[in-house]
Amino acid sequence: MAVEMNSFLPLILFCLAAIISSTVFFQRKKRCYTSKSKLPPGKLGLPLIGETMEFYKAQRSNRLFEDFVEPRIAKYGKIFKTSLMGSPTVIVNGAEANGFILSNEFKLVISSWPSSSVQLMGRNSIMEKQGDQHRFQRGLITSSLSCSALGSLVPKICRAVQLHLKSYWHGKDRVSLYCSTKLLTFTIVFECLLGINVEPQMLGTFERVLEGAFAPPINFPGSKFSRAKRARVEIVKMLQKVVAEKRQEMEKTSMGCSSSTLLARLVAAMIRGDLTEEEVIDNVVLLVFAAHDTTSFAIAMTFKMLAQHPHCYSRILQEHDGVMKTKKEGEELRLGDVKKMEYIWEAARESMRLFPPIFGSFRKAVADIEYQGFTIPKGWKVLWTAYGTHYDGEYFKDPWRFDPSRFRESVPPYVYVPFGGGARRCAGYQLAKLNILIFLHYVLTGYNWSLVHPNESIIMDPLPLPSKGMPINISPKTPK
Structure with a gap:
């Protein structure tokens, strides 16, 4: 499906409108964490916009893993930082990471959907309840x-x-x-x-x-x-x-x-x-x-x-x-x-x-999270992905091959999600x-x-x- 430039206009306007507050946020986080904590590797890109355009482009063509996640795993490892839709975000991959994030719901993280989703799905549903x-x-x-x-x-x-x-x-x-x-x-x-x-x-x-x-x-x-x-x-x-x-x-x-x-x-x-x-x-x-x-x-x-x-x-x-x-x-x-x-x-x-x-879902850190030697600062988003285990040969041999017999045996927790x-x-x-x-x-x-x-x-x-x-x-x- 062709993506016209007009389809990005609302996003660009939204980005420009919040760029000042985003810049202040990034500067504050930089002062707080550069000296005393080790952030995951990766790049945040421009204030607010970050890598959102690359993320959306990959998502629209249903190549989010191949074009966005996998290249960054190859470069930075299974845990890396980026910036999406105005929020610094840590993307985690693997069963252990899935389990850590998903089992700490309400403790270290809470569900964090985009504002548009919350307004349209409803602020009073289980999506927003804690x-x-x-x-x-x-x-x-x-x-x-x-x-x-x-x-x-x-x-x-x-x-x-x-x-x-x-x-x-x-x-x-x-x-x-x-x-x-x-x-x-x-x-x-x-x-x-x-x-x-x-x-x-x-x-x-x-x-x-x-x-x-x-x-x-x-x-x-x-x-x-x-x-x-x-x-x-x-x-x-x-x-x-x-x-x-x-x-x-x-x-x-x-x-x-x-x-x-x-x-x-x-x-x-x-x-x-x-x-x-x-x-x-x-x-x-x-x-x-x-x-x-x-x-x-x-x-x-x-x-x-x-x-x-x-x-x-x-x-x-x-x-x-x-x-x-x-x-x-x-x-x-x-x-x-x-x-x-x-x-x-x-x-x-x-x-x-x-x-x-x-493809996964976003969480928001409600406290500083120490994981795998890195710090995920309070207020940052965390994105876990299904791709991070579904397409990994560590969990599924020859992962791109269709083989229903994989499921005759029990699958370890947080691998199939x-x-x-x-x-x-x-x-x-x-x-x-x-x-x-x-x-x-x-x-x-x-x-x-x-x-x-x-x-x-x-x-x-x-x-x-x-x-x-x-x-x-x-x-x-x-x-x-």
Whole structure:
């Protein structure tokens, strides 16, 4: 995707506006740490701008590791400093570094998202909560994804997948796999997990918010951030109405925490006074964004890998045929059936190793951190990356080779991190697993398919996605 100079104008304006304060910050840090502490090697570049342009350029072409991280590892080692989006930043790589940073959440580091992401996702969600508040809200969300809850979700997801395929695939010979799965996963989050009916315009509105989530937070007319802010206002109005209706319904019927949907659990907490309306809405918004884009990308990359490795695909078909033989015609899958899909889950995990849905995430040091002989000063950002272990031969032999058998053995902690780790590990990873496996089951057993563009490139906008939407040719399988 070509990047026009106009797309960088908001960033440049934002950089110039803050350059004086940034210069003062750098001078202060230089005085404080040059003489008494050893900073990691690397370069900070120009005040505020730093190496942001190089970072964005590499990220947009989905070559963040190859063009930005790997050359600096070769030059400085696995821990190095840079400056990104106005903040001095230390990038750490490796399982030990991942474990150190992610296991010290709330102690040495806290989550640190860009201002635009915080404003658009919501200041009152678990993304911004710390300590006990984070643990409480996360507990409410994960309670809807317990073993018993997952058991009740499987039939709902099966029906959603079957209806989606009937509505959008039946009678067609080509579909956009990525776009189709985005709509499906969006629907599953709303209808199966939250219990909210999806209206036709809702996905487009959420997509406009996502477009501004990593844009410079400059709210001038026509900017991505401005459009995203307006879209968020629409979403909040819609969710305020939904939450009010759910509260009224629950107060009339005395429904409590035993309610089956996540929305009902959140509203029950609001009725008890444990959550505010803003916290309910912001967590719903965050969950929708966290669940559907990343899962859709994981599904698309699994299809890509299966197309390129027919021997794996053949084995997976045998596995799914074995599951089908235990079911009566038209009978839905159960949680026990999904647990039998071991090899396809190995293939999906290997696809996410090679194509992680998130490249890592930022933290902020809340105290001076001593690590590996270096000091990470208080107030600096820390970026851990999935690439730092996923592509390292120390952890995965011949790391660029697709090999699902890697996951037959247990993987050491903090080596495989497509869902993050520690206290902020993705709360919805079990839902993502169900979505991936159930969708793959119904497609692989119901359709013949092939990629239209086998070598389709991956871009970032702002999350990774197939550049052409991954169109596939499809035809229904003849029942045996």
